[in-house]
Amino acid sequence: MDSPHATPPAPPRLRPVPIRELQALKGGLEWPLEHHLNGLDSLTPVRGVVRAVHRGDALEVEGEAATIVTLCCDRCLGHYNHSLEAKAQELIWLGSADPQSLDVALTRALDPRLDLDADSLSESLDPRGDFDPAHWIFEQLSLQLPLVNRCGADCPGPAHWGSGPPVGEPAGELPGEAAGGDPRWAALAALRQNAAKGPNHPRPQP
Numbered sequence: 001m002d003s004p005h006a007t008p009p010a011p012p013r014l015r016p017v018p019i020r021e022l023q024a025l026k027g028g029l030e031w032p033l034e035h036h037l038n039g040l041d042s043l044t045p046v047r048g049v050v051r052a053v054h055r056g057d058a059l060e061v062e063g064e065a066a067t068i069v070t071l072c073c074d075r076c077l078g079h080y081n082h083s084l085e086a087k088a089q090e091l092i093w094l095g096s097a098d099p100q101s102l103d104v105a106l107t108r109a110l111d112p113r114l115d116l117d118a119d120s121l122s123e124s125l126d127p128r129g130d131f132d133p134a135h136w137i138f139e140q141l142s143l144q145l146p147l148v149n150r151c152g153a154d155c156p157g158p159a160h161w162g163s164g165p166p167v168g169e170p171a172g173e174l175p176g177e178a179a180g181g182d183p184r185w186a187a188l189a190a191l192r193q194n195a196a197k198g199p200n201h202p203r204p205q206p
Helices: 019-023 099-109 133-142 183-196
Strands: 029-035 046-054 058-072 079-094 123-125
Touching: 019 046, 029 133, 046 133, 058 133, 079 133
Parallel strands: 079 123
Antiparallel strands: 029 046, 046 058, 058 079
């Protein structure tokens, strides 16, 4: 008889698992997440869960995870913390990526209760290879990273140099024309001034 105080079995390690090993497990495997992932520089461990079940010709994978990452604002170049979350469900075809075999996979693998269709079979794995839960959840989180980084509504705007007009205020001159302005505008300012003096005025030498 088991002791009421028996230690529960340890969860599986977050490591690549042979797909044939998953095939032998009727209920599949579940990996609790409390890890820092390679390739994802996060402030907090990635927390969540990944599940994988072998469905004959396909591997059914689902999971959810959350963490906090530090990003650099594309506008002011300041750093800010961003909450990163992902929730995904995917059917991975086991075998060569043969479109003619997709209908067979759907017939054999799909549980009618699953909200998956042929479009879910976008990835494939060698049935003699491994499934890496850490890499899978890394990909799902990476897909949720913003395309454009903005620190928020209070972003001060692009950095500026010297005593030029503050960011957001109208100015009659290019920043490079103002005393102490951004030196990156100097060439453009010179071209504009030259154009204003007429076509016969010599162009500034580079």
